[in-house]
Amino acid sequence: MYINFWYPVILGEELKDEPVKVRMLGQNFVVFRDSEGNPNTLHDICIHRGASLSEGLIKKDCIQCPYHGWQFDGKGECKKIPSLGKDAEIPKRAKIDAYPTEEKYGIVFAFLGELPKSQRPPIMPIEELDDEEGWRPNYLTYEAKINYERSIENGLDAAHNEFVHPTHGHEGEDDDYKVNELKFEDSRFGVAKKWGFGFWHPFKSPGSKKEGPQIKEASEERWAGSGIVGPNQMWTYIVFNEKSEFRQYMFECPVEENHVRIFLVNMRKMMLDPAMDKPIADRCMVVAQQDIDVLEKVEPSFTPVSNTKEFLVPADEPCIRYRKLLSGWEKKGWKIDSDAVSEASGKIAYAIPSPLRKKQKGWVIDKIPLS
Ligand code: FES
Numbered sequence: 001m002y003i004n005f006w007y008p009v010i011l012g013e014e015l016k017d018e019p020v021k022v023r024m025l026g027q028n029f030v031v032f033r034d035s036e037g038n039p040n041t042l043h044d045i046c047i048h049r050g051a052s053l054s055e056g057l058i059k060k061d062c063i064q065c066p067y068h069g070w071q072f073d074g075k076g077e078c079k080k081i082p083s084l085g086k087d088a089e090i091p092k093r094a095k096i097d098a099y100p101t102e103e104k105y106g107i108v109f110a111f112l113g114e115l116p117k118s119q120r121p122p123i124m125p126i127e128e129l130d131d132e133e134g135w136r137p138n139y140l141t142y143e144a145k146i147n148y149e150r151s152i153e154n155g156l157d158a159a160h161n162e163f164v165h166p167t168h169g170h171e172g173e174d175d176d177y178k179v180n181e182l183k184f185e186d187s188r189f190g191v192a193k194k195w196g197f198g199f200w201h202p203f204k205s206p207g208s209k210k211e212g213p214q215i216k217e218a219s220e221e222r223w224a225g226s227g228i229v230g231p232n233q234m235w236t237y238i239v240f241n242e243k244s245e246f247r248q249y250m251f252e253c254p255v256e257e258n259h260v261r262i263f264l265v266n267m268r269k270m271m272l273d274p275a276m277d278k279p280i281a282d283r284c285m286v287v288a289q290q291d292i293d294v295l296e297k298v299e300p301s302f303t304p305v306s307n308t309k310e311f312l313v314p315a316d317e318p319c320i321r322y323r324k325l326l327s328g329w330e331k332k333g334w335k336i337d338s339d340a341v342s343e344a345s346g347k348i349a350y351a352i353p354s355p356l357r358k359k360q361k362g363w364v365i366d367k368i369p370l371s
């Protein structure tokens with residue numbers, strides 16, 4: 001798991017006027033709306049004596065700790081320490097990590113890391129929601145007890161469809177089946193190539209034989225593309241023809257190393273009737289479960305420490321490129337040392353460093369160990 005990326009926190013519609021505790025990267029956070037309705041994300045541990053802020057109350061623009069009532073605003077600054085008396089000066093060190101938070105595409109995202117704004121990777125854009133007409137979204141969130149890197153690799157894997165997804169009409173019995181040559185692109189959406197890549201390939205699809213929404217205009221030859229932006233954001237385009245296309249945007253949040261929460265925005269260019277939302281959502285979940293059923297049993301549950309510990313073939317090239325990017329981010333010192341964190345569990349509390357740590361000293365809670 002890596003610091004310095006944007007992670008999906010909660011659906012905007014699920015964040016109302018109560019604070020919510022959200023677990024990400026193996027840590028707890030409190031997310032709440034201030035009086036203007038803006039979402040804020042803070043580390044959940046109160047620096048006074050360790051209470052969970054998400055159990056507290058929202059008081060105007062602050063979250064009030066449930067234990068002794070200290071109040072922290074959306075920037076993590078302590079605004080009130082009741083035990084000191086009404087007009088007491090608040091010590092400078094009384095602050096909590098606060099993370100840049102944005103609400104976009106119906107999802108609240110938090111930047112969990114310390115990079116200044118100019119150096120941050122982007123939130124993966126959903127251009128069809130930004131300005132293109134003629135598209136309709138489905139929002140799905142679901143969780144699985146799998147490692148999110150294995151999940152992303154599965155999404156970048158053109159070779160598994162034939163065997164994992166009978167819903168798409170694949171039966172694993174086509175003798176002529178093969179993965180066509182993958183055509184790579186450096187990036188998509190104008191995202192710098194240090195943050196990701198994409199690839200395209202033509203594929204043959206027999207069309208669905210199972211129940212569910214059918215793509216009537218489908219032709220035999222189709223194009224699919226996939227790619228990533230950062231370690232946890234992935235896009236997949238499935239182009240049936242000019243009129244029929246799915247574009248899926250997955251924002252994955254590692255809850256723990258082996259537990260992921262996935263926010264899937266499924267855009268479609270056909271079947272725009274709102275009555276189709278439910279059957280399409282159901283179908284997406286059936287497909288997601290087919291992947292989960294395989295991924296839950298993969299060993300090791302993490303991506304292996306070396307590619308030589310698996311027998312990779314040309315269709316695994318996207319995995320290889322993904323792993324290369326991950327190891328680059330690890331070399332930058334962004335990888336959380338989860339072993340050290342679990343060893344200290346119950347004894348030492350840690351925080352994901354926020355951007356303010358680059359500018360100010362004097363933090364009460366230790367920065368999470370990084371490898
Ligand atoms: S623990 Fe939060 S105010 Fe005391």
Ligand SMILES: [Fe+2]
Binds near residue numbers: 155160161164287
């Ligand atoms: Fe799949």
